[in-house]
Amino acid sequence: MSVRSTAAKHWPHVAFLVVMAGIASACTSQETSQPSPTLTSLATTTSTITPSTTTTPTPTTASPESTTTAAPTTTVAAPSGPVGSSIPLLIGGEDGNWLLLGSWQADHWMSAFSDGGDPIAPSVAVDSTLAVSGLDFAELSGTVGPNGEACFDGREGPSIDAAVPPPEPPGFGYSALALPASWALKPRPVAQVSGGVPAYRQLGEDAFDGDPVDASTGKVEQIVVADLDGDGDDEAIVTFEHVQDPALPGSIGDLAAVLLVDTTSRSSQNVISNSVEDDGEDSFAIIERYRVIDVADLNGDGRMEVAIHAWYYEGASVILYEYDGTKLVQVLATGCGA
DSSP, X not given: OEEEEOEESOSTTOGGGTGGGGTEESSOOOOOOOOSSOOOOOOSEEEEEOOOSSSOOOEEEEOOOOSSOSSOOOOOOOOSSSOSSXXXXXXXXXXXXXXXXXXXXXXXXXXXXXXXXXXXXXXXXXXXXXXEEETTEEEEEEEEEEEEESSTTSOEEEEEEOOOOOOSSTXXXXXXXXXXXXXXXOSSOEEEEESOOHHHHHHHHHTTTTSSSOGGGOEEEEEEEEOSSSSSOOEEEEEEEEOSOTTSSOOTTOEEEEEEEETTTOOEXXXXXXXXXXXXXXXXXXXXXXXXXXXXXXXXXXXXXXXXXXXXXXXXEEEEEEEXXXXXXEEEEEEEEO
16 A cells, blocks of 8 residues: 655654655645536534734634625735744644744744754743634633653743643644734634535545545545635635544545635645555555644734644644645644654
8 A cells, every 4th residue: 555645845854754754745736626516505604713903813603604605704904014023833732842833034934943954942931921823712822831842852842821622633733823923813704614515525536636546435524714815805725534444543545635725716726635545565554634723824914824733643743834825835844753
C-alpha cells in the first residue's frame, strides 16, 4: 500500500517528518473544478461568531438557512496595512504547554525555526496577557506562565491560563491559537454550518480524481464560511474524508482533504489531501486527517488567515494559510509527533 498526498511543505524540521515522508510532498497541489450541481440549501444549522470592534466577539446561533451563503456578510474596510511589529503565534490544546507556530514580523511570516533548523524560543513575557482564539469558542484572554516542555524533542513553550476545548479527537493535538492582539481577530462573521450540501460532496470526490481510491465513500465533515478578504464574497473551507476505523493508524481506501470553495463561482481549490492506496505491497497504512481550528486575522491587516489542525495516529500539527484573493497559500506550519 502507499499514501498519496498533496500536502504542502508541511511543518519542516519537526522530528517525525521522517515518518510523514510518505504523506507530505514538497509542493502545493491546487486543483480547480466546476461542480455541476446547483447550490441549494447550504446549511440546516449555522453557528456564527460575529465581528466585533473589540477582541472579545460573542458567538450567536443563527436561524436555519436556505440560501447559498452560510452567514451574513459584513464588508469591513481593511486597515491600511498589517501590524508593523513582531507578533508571535502559539498553538495549544486543552492541556500542556503551548508551542510556537511562528510569527508575523512587520511585513512577512517567520518560521518557528532558524535558517539552521534550530527552534526559536517564544518571545512572550511571563504574566503578560494573550488573546486566545479558536473556531469553537468565543475569544478568551490568557495569562502567560513559565516555559516548560511543549514537545518531546526538547522544544519549550509557556503555559497559558485559558480554558480551551479539547481538539478532535479529544485530548490529542491542537485546538486554539494565542497571540498578543489589540485588533479584532474576527472582523467579519465566521460560521460553522451543518447539513447536506451535495455540490460540496461532489467537490470532495473530484479532489481524488485519478487516485485509485473510491472517493464516493467520503463525506463532508466540516464547512466553515467567511468573507476572508472583506470583498463582500464568502469563501467556504470544507473538510472531506472517509476513515474506516479511527482507532487504526489507517486502512486501505482511507482519504482526507481540505477544499477552498468560492461560494459565488462554485470553483474549488484542493488545499491539502492524502489517501491510502492498495499498491500490492505490505507496508504500514497511515491516514492524516484535517479540521479547521480557526479563521482569524492574525497580523492585523483585515484579512483572515485559516488554521488547519492535521493529525495522524502519533503526531499532530497546525498549518497556517493566508488567502491571496483566489487561493489559500501556506505561510507557517509546525507540530509534534513520533
